[in-house]
Amino acid sequence: MLLPLAALPAMCVALLPVVYTVLRATDRGWGPVWRYTWSDRTAELASNTLTLVAAVTLSAVLLGTALAYLLVRTDLPFRRILLPALVIPLAIPSYVSAFSWLTHFPGLAGFTGSWLVLTTSNTPLVLLPVYAALRGADSAPEEVARSLGAGPVRAFCSATLPQIRLPLLAGALLGALYVLHDYGAVAMMRYETFTKGIHYAYNASFDRTAASVISLVLVALALLFALGETAARGRVTPRIGAGSPRPATPVRLGPARAPALLLCAGVVAVSVLMPLGGLLPWLIGRGTGRLDLGELVAALGNTVSFAGWGAVGAMLLALPVGILAARSRGPLARGVELAAYAGYAVPAISVGLALVYFGINAAPSWYGRGQMVVLAYIALFLPIAIGAVRASVAAAPPQYEEVARALGSTGFGALARVTVPLSAPGILAGAALVFVSCAKELPATLILQPPGRNTLALELWRHAEVINYTQAAWYALALVVLSVLPTVVLQRLAQGRRGSLAAVAEDTESMKVVVRQ
Amino acid sequence: MKRSILHVAVVIATATFALTACGNDTAENSGSPADCASTGDPKTLTVYSGRSEKLVKPLLDSVGADVLGEGVRLQALYDQKPVKILEEGRRSPADVWFGQDAGELGALAKHGQLGELPDSAVKSVPSQYVDPNRHWVGVTLRSRVLAYDPRQVPAADLPGGIDALVDPKWRGKIGYAPTNASWKSFVTALRVLRGDDGARAWLTKFKATEPVEFDKNGAVLDAIDQGQLSFGLINHYYWFMKVGAQGADKVNAKIHYFKGEKEPGALVNIAAAGVLACSDNKEAATRLVEFLLGAKAQQYFADETGEYPVLAGVKSKHALPTLNELSPPPIDLNKLESLEATEAMLKDVGLLD
Numbered sequence: 061m062l063l064p065l066a067a068l069p070a071m072c073v074a075l076l077p078v079v080y081t082v083l084r085a086t087d088r089g090w091g092p093v094w095r096y097t098w099s100d101r102t103a104e105l106a107s108n109t110l111t112l113v114a115a116v117t118l119s120a121v122l123l124g125t126a127l128a129y130l131l132v133r134t135d136l137p138f139r140r141i142l143l144p145a146l147v148i149p150l151a152i153p154s155y156v157s158a159f160s161w162l163t164h165f166p167g168l169a170g171f172t173g174s175w176l177v178l179t180t181s182n183t184p185l186v187l188l189p190v191y192a193a194l195r196g197a198d199s200a201p202e203e204v205a206r207s208l209g210a211g212p213v214r215a216f217c218s219a220t221l222p223q224i225r226l227p228l229l230a231g232a233l234l235g236a237l238y239v240l241h242d243y244g245a246v247a248m249m250r251y252e253t254f255t256k257g258i259h260y261a262y263n264a265s266f267d268r269t270a271a272s273v274i275s276l277v278l279v280a281l282a283l284l285f286a287l288g289e290t291a292a293r294g295r296v297t298p299r300i301g302a303g304s305p306r307p308a309t310p311v312r313l314g315p316a317r318a319p320a321l322l323l324c325a326g327v328v329a330v331s332v333l334m335p336l337g338g339l340l341p342w343l344i345g346r347g348t349g350r351l352d353l354g355e356l357v358a359a360l361g362n363t364v365s366f367a368g369w370g371a372v373g374a375m376l377l378a379l380p381v382g383i384l385a386a387r388s389r390g391p392l393a394r395g396v397e398l399a400a401y402a403g404y405a406v407p408a409i410s411v412g413l414a415l416v417y418f419g420i421n422a423a424p425s426w427y428g429r430g431q432m433v434v435l436a437y438i439a440l441f442l443p444i445a446i447g448a449v450r451a452s453v454a455a456a457p458p459q460y461e462e463v464a465r466a467l468g469s470t471g472f473g474a475l476a477r478v479t480v481p482l483s484a485p486g487i488l489a490g491a492a493l494v495f496v497s498c499a500k501e502l503p504a505t506l507i508l509q510p511p512g513r514n515t516l517a518l519e520l521w522r523h524a525e526v527i528n529y530t531q532a533a534w535y536a537l538a539l540v541v542l543s544v545l546p547t548v549v550l551q552r553l554a555q556g557r558r559g560s561l562a563a564v565a566e567d568t569e570s571m572k573v574v575v576r577q
Numbered sequence: 578m579k580r581s582i583l584h585v586a587v588v589i590a591t592a593t594f595a596l597t598a599c600g601n602d603t604a605e606n607s608g609s610p611a612d613c614a615s616t617g618d619p620k621t622l623t624v625y626s627g628r629s630e631k632l633v634k635p636l637l638d639s640v641g642a643d644v645l646g647e648g649v650r651l652q653a654l655y656d657q658k659p660v661k662i663l664e665e666g667r668r669s670p671a672d673v674w675f676g677q678d679a680g681e682l683g684a685l686a687k688h689g690q691l692g693e694l695p696d697s698a699v700k701s702v703p704s705q706y707v708d709p710n711r712h713w714v715g716v717t718l719r720s721r722v723l724a725y726d727p728r729q730v731p732a733a734d735l736p737g738g739i740d741a742l743v744d745p746k747w748r749g750k751i752g753y754a755p756t757n758a759s760w761k762s763f764v765t766a767l768r769v770l771r772g773d774d775g776a777r778a779w780l781t782k783f784k785a786t787e788p789v790e791f792d793k794n795g796a797v798l799d800a801i802d803q804g805q806l807s808f809g810l811i812n813h814y815y816w817f818m819k820v821g822a823q824g825a826d827k828v829n830a831k832i833h834y835f836k837g838e839k840e841p842g843a844l845v846n847i848a849a850a851g852v853l854a855c856s857d858n859k860e861a862a863t864r865l866v867e868f869l870l871g872a873k874a875q876q877y878f879a880d881e882t883g884e885y886p887v888l889a890g891v892k893s894k895h896a897l898p899t900l901n902e903l904s905p906p907p908i909d910l911n912k913l914e915s916l917e918a919t920e921a922m923l924k925d926v927g928l929l930d
Contacts, residue, residue, distance in 0.1 A: 163803070166804075166805040167805075247792050250789070250791065250792070259756070260756050262658065262660045263756055264755065264756035264761070266660055266916075268660065268663070413660065413664050416665060417665075420665050420666075420668045424668070427670070507657075511623070511652040511654050512652065512653075514630075522630045522631055522655070522656065523631060524795075525631065525656070525793070526629055526631040526632055526822070527795055527818055527822045527823070528822055529822075
């Protein structure tokens with residue numbers, strides 16, 4: 061009973077932007093809502109946005125799964141270097157990457173460039189969870205399928221794919237929602253999506269109604285996606301332990317080694333080397349002003365503080381929701397989860413304005429201070445945190461918790477002492493991902509920042525605004541370096557997943573002994 | 578499954594009603610300054626700058642007690658949009674709005690957010706750059722220019738005015754920043770000079786050239802510099818900024834001033850400041866506006882941002898043509914506030930959604 065109560069704060073934070081958006085959209089009655097919803101403009105934006113979402117999600121899922129398979133199941137060389145290199149795009153803001161591409165290939169502007177940039181930033185969102193799942197997955201069914209005459213692709217699809225389906229779907233959903241609310245890449249690439257339309261309505265027409273109506277359409281889309289993912293997820297029974305984990309025999313690539321390696325190298329080149337290399341001409345040679353080191357250090361401190369608190373806050377709020385979602389199919393758990401996804405779809409600029417409205421009217425003592433920025437980050441990235449907690453708790457068998465309770469532990473004690481530690485790696489990985497997302501955030505930070513406290517992303521944008529590209533490039537670099545640290549933690553945790561599952565299996569044995577006694 | 582969706586719907590509906598109820602109590606979009614909520618600290622002067630931090634911060638950082646009075650502290654937020662103040666309503670902590678464009682200030686004034694400036698603040702500024710209701714005063718001037726790539730279009734082949742620009746031969750070659758306030762002010766000027774029918778005719782031709790949309794003026798200029806486009810409709814100082822940052826030899830793009838009393842392309846617009854109706858420190862706020870109009874600040878803008886000063890007698894270090902040389906069309910800048918009609922027309926023509 062306590063758990064649902066603990067899930068309420070998350071619900072409130074997640075619903076805040078949605079409720080605000082509904083209020084703003086309807087403040088001139090429902091007439092404009094219908095008019096804007098069914099206007100040609102909305103139809104055009106919807107078709108552009110959905111095309112982009114479909115294209116990016118499809119390519120990220122295919123690429124992410126293929127790369128994860130190559131890294132886990134084959135004898136591909138340089139795997140230890142390739143994994144971190146393939147995860148780094150998470151740390152590169154989409155607007156930096158778009159900027160780099162455009163400087164060198166101006167012709168990419170439009171759909172192609174947006175697709176390219178968003179695919180590179182979304183592939184790790186699929187790669188990481190699939191990588192972790194593949195390492196934990198049992199390879200025996202696939203070997204059986206092969207022995208029965210199935211080809212490698214068919215064996216993978218029929219035996220291994222069902223085992224990694226959940227993380228794959230979760231990664232795809234996060235990626236799709238990311239495309240829905242991304243602004244940086246599409247603005248830079250000049251591709252008209254919903255987010256661009258919303259910024260336009262706020263800043264060019266001062267029309268809050270139109271902007272809010274389009275935001276609501278986005279929320280509806282996000283809910284559809286989230287429900288679609290649930291439907292595709294179906295019913296899941298967590299496995300107890302990993303059976304008897306035996307290292308899978310690596311697939312010998314043979315003559316396919318060279319093309320496979322080329323694929324990985326190509327992805328690294330396109331998603332890491334090009335976006336970062338594109339900054340080089342600005343860092344060396346073409347000087348546009350000198351870097352102010354004090355300003356950089358201050359921005360670094362602000363970023364760490366805002367994003368750090370954002371990550372901690374999001375995880376704390378997400379913990380009860382994620383546990384609830386993993387352990388029960390009750391309407392409350394689903395409701396909170398869906399609310400969070402709906403909030404995630406609201407573009408950051410609307411979340412920022414929602415918090416302006418909420419802050420100045422309901423929490424004036426927080427207004428204009430760091431707390432509002434942190435609150436915006438929590439509202440924006442809660443679904444990432446909830447997803448991480450849900451996935452890792454779902455992977456930790458509930459039977460342990462039941463055993464602990466049977467042995468006299470309270471419900472809360474069993475959670476705190478058994479379930480949370482078991483799912484700690486996944487929860488930490490979620491925190492790292494939230495941190496990185498916060499550090500890159502721009503539109504909401506711009507609206508809510510306390511006077512004089514710039515983040516790295518703000519400095520980067522502001523220097524680019526006045527064509528000081530050299531300083532902008534330094535800030536981009538600092539942002540990437542700061543984000544790489546948690547990204548490396550993430551990748552380590554993905555790698556360590558196997559280890560923790562093996563530990564779980566051992567624990568199972570000792571628990572059984574305890575129970576028998 | 579169905580039950581859970583229903584549950585979510587109920588929860589959302591309840592929350593909506595709860596918030597609507599409080600919303601009606603606290604938020605007001607318009608009204609008299611009498612219902613100001615005193616939220617700010619009267620010892621802190623808060624400036625919302627619609628202008629870029631890197632351009633304005635050095636100047637505002639130099640403002641001390643001699644301007645603001647003893648014990649008053651200045652804090653500033655940069656790159657702000659008017660929509661934030663509209664959202665904050667009567668509780669806005671802002672005391673001064675320093676905006677990019679007459680249109681932005683017009684939008685704020687229309688929502689009753691700006692108070693009246695005293696004579697002392699506006700007397701040094703030529704009357705065509707002051708709002709007749711004294712809600713805002715122009716601080717600097719900027720002219721619309723045509724940026725071009727001389728490698729694609731030699732100076733001799735440049736269009737002489739905006740009518741020559743919308744020739745079909747330039748299809749897909751013109752860039753502009755539709756969300757930028759300066760673009761809309763230009764369209765408003767077009768309406769003022771040519772009437773609504775004349776303006777619509779030009780915009781229709783402009784739309785037919787399939788102009789390329791950009792997020793901001795700087796990006797338009799970059800695209801021309803890289804040779805992606807031949808032309809761009811921007812403000813003059815972006816070019817001076819780029820040359821200042823990268824050096825004249827590194828910038829390919831050039832700018833061309835349209836001229837003529839009947840030429841909307843030669844529009845000279847303002848950056849302007851106003852004091853919030855609900856400011857809790859109007860005295861210091863007014864002194865800050867006076868400071869922005871003083872010799873020191875005017876010299877700063879002329880040299881550092883390449884804008885035209887509104888104060889007579891201030892010379893820029895840049896080779897800026899004088900306002901007389903430009904011969905801008907004589908437009909009442911106050912009319913640039915009539916943004917709604919402009920937006921309606923842009924929507925009509927299909928250039929704004």
